[in-house]
Amino acid sequence: MSTAMGRLVRAELKLMVREPLTLIFVFVFPVVTMLIIGGSFGTKPSDAFDGANPSQWYVASYLTVVIAATGLIMIPVHLASYRERGVLRRFAAAGFGRWSFALAEAVTGLVAIAGGSAVLLAVAAPVYGLPPLHHPVAVMTGFALGAVAFVAIGVLLGTVLPSARSAQALGMVLFFPSFLLGAGGPPPNAMGSVLRSIAGYLPLSRVTDAVREPWLGIAPATGSLAVVATLAVVATVVAARRSRLVTSAGR
Amino acid sequence: MVIMSETDVVVVRGLSKSYGGRRVVDGLDLEVAAGEIVGLIGANGAGKTTTVECVQGLRRPDAGWLRVLGLDPATQGERLRGLVGSQLQSSGLPDRLRVGEALQLFAGRRDEMLLEEFGLGGRERGAFASLSGGERQRLFLVLALVNRPRLVILDELTQGLDPSARRGVWAAIDQLRTEGTAVLLVTHELEEAERLCDRVVAMRSGRVLDAGSPAELVDRHGAWATVSFSVPPGSPAVVSPERLGRLPGVREVSSHGGRMNVRGERRAIAHVGAALVEIGWVPPDLSVKVPSLDDALVDLLERAGPNEVAAGVAENTVQPEPIGANR
Numbered sequence: 327m328s329t330a331m332g333r334l335v336r337a338e339l340k341l342m343v344r345e346p347l348t349l350i351f352v353f354v355f356p357v358v359t360m361l362i363i364g365g366s367f368g369t370k371p372s373d374a375f376d377g378a379n380p381s382q383w384y385v386a387s388y389l390t391v392v393i394a395a396t397g398l399i400m401i402p403v404h405l406a407s408y409r410e411r412g413v414l415r416r417f418a419a420a421g422f423g424r425w426s427f428a429l430a431e432a433v434t435g436l437v438a439i440a441g442g443s444a445v446l447l448a449v450a451a452p453v454y455g456l457p458p459l460h461h462p463v464a465v466m467t468g469f470a471l472g473a474v475a476f477v478a479i480g481v482l483l484g485t486v487l488p489s490a491r492s493a494q495a496l497g498m499v500l501f502f503p504s505f506l507l508g509a510g511g512p513p514p515n516a517m518g519s520v521l522r523s524i525a526g527y528l529p530l531s532r533v534t535d536a537v538r539e540p541w542l543g544i545a546p547a548t549g550s551l552a553v554v555a556t557l558a559v560v561a562t563v564v565a566a567r568r569s570r571l572v573t574s575a576g577r
Numbered sequence: 578m579v580i581m582s583e584t585d586v587v588v589v590r591g592l593s594k595s596y597g598g599r600r601v602v603d604g605l606d607l608e609v610a611a612g613e614i615v616g617l618i619g620a621n622g623a624g625k626t627t628t629v630e631c632v633q634g635l636r637r638p639d640a641g642w643l644r645v646l647g648l649d650p651a652t653q654g655e656r657l658r659g660l661v662g663s664q665l666q667s668s669g670l671p672d673r674l675r676v677g678e679a680l681q682l683f684a685g686r687r688d689e690m691l692l693e694e695f696g697l698g699g700r701e702r703g704a705f706a707s708l709s710g711g712e713r714q715r716l717f718l719v720l721a722l723v724n725r726p727r728l729v730i731l732d733e734l735t736q737g738l739d740p741s742a743r744r745g746v747w748a749a750i751d752q753l754r755t756e757g758t759a760v761l762l763v764t765h766e767l768e769e770a771e772r773l774c775d776r777v778v779a780m781r782s783g784r785v786l787d788a789g790s791p792a793e794l795v796d797r798h799g800a801w802a803t804v805s806f807s808v809p810p811g812s813p814a815v816v817s818p819e820r821l822g823r824l825p826g827v828r829e830v831s832s833h834g835g836r837m838n839v840r841g842e843r844r845a846i847a848h849v850g851a852a853l854v855e856i857g858w859v860p861p862d863l864s865v866k867v868p869s870l871d872d873a874l875v876d877l878l879e880r881a882g883p884n885e886v887a888a889g890v891a892e893n894t895v896q897p898e899p900i901g902a903n904r
Contacts, residue, residue: 330685337674337682344673412668418635419668420683420720421659 330422334430342434347403347494351395351501352442357449359510360388364454374515376544382457383513385450386538390472390509392442394530397476398483398504399497401435405484406493414572428481428569435477443469460543468536468551471558475529478561485565485572504530529557584610585644586728586759587632592641594627594783601627603783605641611727614750614760616770619780620878625763626666628780629730632761633661646727662721664714666732666763672706676716679705684723695719696745711742718746722753729753732763747772771870779874786877791870798877799868801828801840804849806860808837816858824848843867 342348367380375383408414417427447456459465487493505511507521508530514522525531535550587609594602602624609615617625630636632645634654643650648657670679676697680687692698695715700708708716714736721729734750735743750773753760764770770777771791778788787794808816816837818830826845831838839849846865853859 333682333685337671337678340678341671341673408671412665413671415635415665416668416670419633419658419661419663419665421655421657421661423655 331426331429334417334422334426335433338430338434339437342400342404342438345400345404348400348438351399352392352438353445355395356388356391356442356446356510359391359505360384360446360450361453363510364388364450369454374513376513376515376539376542378542378544379457381454383538383542384510385447385454386457386541387509387534388446388450389443389469390530390534390537391505392446393439393469393472393476393533394501394504394509396435396438396442396473397478397480398501399494400438401431401477401480402483402487402493402497403490405431405481406487407490409485409572410489425570428566431481431484432477435480436473439473439477457542459541461540461546464540464546464551465537468533468540468547468554471551471554472533472536475533475554475558475561478558478565479529482561482565482568485568504528507531509534529554532557584612586611586613586646587761588642588644589628589632590642592628592631592643593639594624594631594636595639601783602631602638605780605783605785607632607778607785609728609759609761611759612754612757613775614754614762614773616762616764616774616777617780618764618767618770618777618874619786622782623780624783625780626732627783629663629665629732629761629763633658633663633730659724660726661728661730662724662726663730664717664721664732664734665730668717669713670705670716672704674705675701676703676705676708677701679716679720680723683720688719688723691719691723695749696742711738714738715742715746718749722749726758728759728761730761730763734762734764735766735769743769767869767871767874777870777874779877781878794877795868795870795873796843797873799870799873800876802843802846802868803866804839804846804863805866806837806853806863807835808832808860809835816853816856821849821852824852 364381364384367375369379369381371377371379374380378386414427450456483496484493487496507517507525508528514525514531517525532550532553535547536554539545539547539550585608587607589605589607592602592605592607593600601622605624605628607615607617607628617628619625627636631638631641631643632650634645634650634657637651645657646660648660650657674682676692677687680692687701689698689701692701695718697712697715697719700712703712705713705716714734715738718731718734721731731750735746738746747769750760750762754775760773762770762774774791776788777791777794779786779794787797789797818832818837821827821837821839822830824841824845825848826842827839827848828841828845830840839845846867850863853863
């Protein structure tokens, strides 16, 4: 990895694992909350959980908590802090290509999601067991498209928000409702109608549906998968346009 | 069509740039040759940083003709930036990036000798956040120089450095000149400009007020040189204000509290000294104040109106061809 892009990716990966916010939100928070809530409803299949074992229902849901933490907190805060502190300006002045930083961020985000998910599954396996994959291709597709969509959203937020503090504030505001209503909180069947309607509009809910339902064999979730695919394409195009503008001028 | 010579590293003609309707660079001309150190000086908002950002292709000019190392920064910026070393104002590095990793990232290799040369030996594993202000500036300089660029752009080079570190950096910049590297230096420090620059370009409101060597600018805009000495009672009668006032270059002679002050052009210093020696009386407390670049440019920048631009700054140039407006 001797190209500028390769050097940038390698540096960003090193910095990622040195960043406490990343370690906590991407690697620790999903595991701890999964362990707590996954053990709160027992293992007996329930209608509230679409007939699935609640613990395994949460294991299948929590991969998308990693995705949300990466896209709504890690990347925006990281990118906004780079812009605020003039790091992008230095990269631009040093001749890094206009796409190289955005691509390095995307690669770093996807690696963080892969790493955080691996840690989550490694902890879940001995505690709650991993539910069998009913439709592995659909699950992998939903997971991959969801990861791309949220990484793109993260890049977009990071190139729009003016400071790390504002990115952190907005990231928290977006992350926690998404987490509670769209992945790690009560199951939709246990929510009131208003909350369930709100949850249905959240991007993270659609990503979670696209992963969890084919995983547990609840439904193919093709509607959610289509929404997630559309979101991935739109978010990537908008983020790429914004990144080009920001990184070419180092702002 | 602008004709560039073989030694021209930077040629700018008619550069203009506005932000939100406010013109920050207005028809600026600039050249930097190989092995030359050119300083851009002026108050905050004079357009210095915007000018160097356009030279590097970090901003697109609204109008003007620019060539840097034979490339157009507006359309070949990415290629150009790989050939230019820069230390930019208001730019940083990630807090947790280590010194050695920064070199690896920006240059693709470690350079322990360069780190040693700039007093960063032994700090290779230090994180950027743990560096002092001076160490950060020196690291930025190392990053600007590590690829041996033909053009180095330095914006507020020695800001935050202690006097000793500053002298070390100045010596390194001097060394660049001898190696044939062109340096474009943005500074508020007129002592730095006087010490380092072959030519200085004084800017105000985005325009060039005057340009020339530090000595030329001092000659053109410096306050008068002053020779002062005490005249005790009983001093030779020939030391009269009238006689001194007739000496070549003398413009004003005044006497306050038994002290004579002779003001005039720099040559007046020699004539006053010669006159005193001629009459056989050398005052023991004679002092000479010669204007510095600082005096000259403070005077110039404060005196000049926004529309006052030196004539002849860009002699022998041809009318610029615009590269297009508001791209």
